[in-house]
Amino acid sequence: MSTTATAVGVSPKRGIWGGGNEPLKASYGKLMMWFFLLSDIFTFAAFLISYAAIRVSYPGYAGPAESFVGSNEYWPVPELVFDAMPFLHGYHIPLAFVGLMTFILIMSSVTMVLAVEAGHRNDKKDVVKWLLWTLLGGITFLSCQAWEWSHFIHGTDGGSVLTYVNRLGQVVTETVYGANLLVNEYGPAAFAQLFFFITGFHGFHVTIGVFLLFLAFYQAAVGVYEGRGHYEMVEKIGLYWHFVDLVWVFVFTFFYLI
Amino acid sequence: MALQENKTTLEVIPRNEEKIKKIWKTALILLILTSIEFVFAFTLPRGILLYAIFIGLTIWKAKYIMMEFMHLGEEAKPLFYSIIVPLIFLVWLVIALIREGSDIFMMRW
Structure with missing residues (x-):
């Protein structure tokens, strides 16, 4: 969406890659956003593939779902771990809360693409409206994740009886509630470690996304982009926001479904 | 001064309902695929087949997000x-x- 004419006539001698024009037909900022996202895909892929590698190195829980107890001997079944809902303490409602979080993030991605579309039309009113909805979706998602983490850390009423090596290097057998980086009531220590790292790294991305969205919302509302003559910034932040949604789609599958 | 002129020349193009409809259609597909995953998580027995279905559906969703939402196909x-x-x-x-x-x-x- 460059406003200045940059294309110099392509001479047959130099060809399209010989310089003097834009062979990729995208602005510098958009290209750099794409290549940043490519590097970020590798980072997240490394996290998720490590999860898979560590997971297959443990036996899975094979017993009936009703008699499931957390143990550091086998990998837990996600739907038996993530079964809590806010305000409904003690009920077994598997995966409903993460399902809701997924819905919120996908919807905020939809409102983002509507904001980008409005930007193409220079429609300030629509851009501001859809960015505000996206911002709301992002903040709601982060709040849900904060609750999810808090519940994961504090654990269930019953806890699990585990034998493990504590901070002082002693082997102890005791009831463990919740999760930390050393031990957790759901499964092997690596289960909680990976949960904190992967969803935490994703949540960190969402947090940055919320800041960027606020910036775009503010600048669009006060007319910065209108003065600039184009809404390319909305498009670039949109790419980032869709990427955050894309990563969540994978986190949802690998962490909560498989 | 140049800024002022720019402001007046930025013309709002009316909505293209066709395009907006396509965005909502993609959203619907994403939600349906997620619901299918959700239902399968509770109805199918755990195993390689179920995992393969999950990964297939996830990559399918990723394709929609990258091609339709991020407009990679139009680059x-x-x-x-x-x-x-x-x-x-x-x-x-x-x-x-x-x-x-x-x-x-x-x-x-």
Whole structure:
């Protein structure tokens, strides 16, 4: 969406890659956003593939779902771990809360693409409206994740009886509630470690996304982009926001479904 | 002064309902695919088949997000390939690390 004419006539001698024009037909900022996202895909892929590698190195829980107890001997079944809902303490409602979080993030991605579309039309009113909805979706998602983490850390009423090596290097057998980086009531220590790292790294991305969205919302509302003559910034932040949604789609599958 | 002039020349193009409809249609597809995953998580027995279905549906969703929401399909072909082709390295990483994980499983249990 460059406003200045940059294309110099392509001479047959130099060809399209010989310089003097834009062979990729995208602005510098958009290209750099794409290549940043490519590097970020590798980072997240490394996290998720490590999860898979560590997971297959443990036996899975094979017993009936009703008699499931957390143990550091086998990998837990996600739907038996993530079964809590806010305000409904003690009920077994598997995966409903993460399902809701997924819905919120996908919807905020939809409102983002509507904001980008409005930007193409220079429609300030629509851009501001859809960015505000996206911002709301992002903040709601982060709040849900904060609750999810808090519940994961504090654990269930019953806890699990585990034998493990504590901070002082002693082997102890005791009831463990919740999760930390050393031990957790759901499964092997690596289960909680990976949960904190992967969803935490994703949540960190969402947090940055919320800041960027606020910036775009503010600048669009006060007319910065209108003065600039184009809404390319909305498009670039949109790419980032869709990427955050894309990563969540994978986190949802690998962490909560498989 | 130049800024002022710019402001008056930025013309609002009316909505293209067709385009907006397509965005909502993509959203609906994403939500339906997620619901299917959700239903399968509770109805099908856990195993390789279910995992393969999950991963297939996830990649399908990723395709919709990248092509429709991020407009990667509308970019120039060299840009498209410079984003997609490097992802081939991940195939190797998956094979290598899953093998490694299974070997650790064999040694441990």
